[in-house]
Amino acid sequence: MPRHLRTPPALAVPGALIVYGxxxxxxxxxxxxxxxxxxxxxxRPGIVNVLGTPLLxxxxxxxxxxxxxxxxxxxxxxxxxxxxxxxxxxxxDYLVTxxxxxxxxxxxxxxxxxxxxxxTVLLGSLPVMIGLVALAVGLNVGVxxxxxxxxxxxxxxxxxxxxxxxxxxxRVNPTLER
Numbered sequence: 001m002p003r004h005l006r007t008p009p010a011l012a013v014p015g016a017l018i019v020y021g022x023x024x025x026x027x028x029x030x031x032x033x034x035x036x037x038x039x040x041x042x043x044r045p046g047i048v049n050v051l052g053t054p055l056l057x058x059x060x061x062x063x064x065x066x067x068x069x070x071x072x073x074x075x076x077x078x079x080x081x082x083x084x085x086x087x088x089x090x091x092x093d094y095l096v097t098x099x100x101x102x103x104x105x106x107x108x109x110x111x112x113x114x115x116x117x118x119x120t121v122l123l124g125s126l127p128v129m130i131g132l133v134a135l136a137v138g139l140n141v142g143v144x145x146x147x148x149x150x151x152x153x154x155x156x157x158x159x160x161x162x163x164x165x166x167x168x169x170x171r172v173n174p175t176l177e178r
Contacts, residue, residue, distance in 0.1 A: 028119035038124035052121030059114030066107035
């Protein structure tokens with residue numbers, strides 16, 4: 001039986017910021033120190049490198065926009081978001097289908113990938129590009145595990161949502177209704 005612990009917003013919000021700051025800021029910057037920065041001169045990014053900035057900003061905006069429905073769901077659950085359940089560690093207790101989740105089942109992960117792509121270009125770093133590929137593979141595996149849990153937990157509600165909303169980006173069958 002899963003056990004839920006109340007996590008006050010004063011802890012949940014900084015916790016989320018620490019996780020996303022580590023994954024999307026500290027990790028790529030640390031990886032970039034492992035090799036030379038292509039396109040950089042005199043410790044400054046070149047013109048091509050600066051093209052990574054819009055990707056970084058787009059990724060950050062998507063993450064912030066996708067976090068809002070989660071915050072609403074957590075608030076509605078009285079911030080009981082810390083769950084101890086070995087069988088369904090990756091499966092949330094709620095299903096978000098509004099906001100950016102109307103267009104993709106995984107906007108947070110798309111934001112992560114866009115930020116890493118932005119860092120790859122901005123920093124001109126092969127180690128960051130390798131990190132981006134590893135992140136993409138890891139997220140793809142994790143999403144499939146999470147989706148199995150969502151199917152078990154939400155049944156036909158999940159199935160309808162998954163049938164009409166792409167996993168990441170792309171087209172779905174427009175004849176299916178939610």
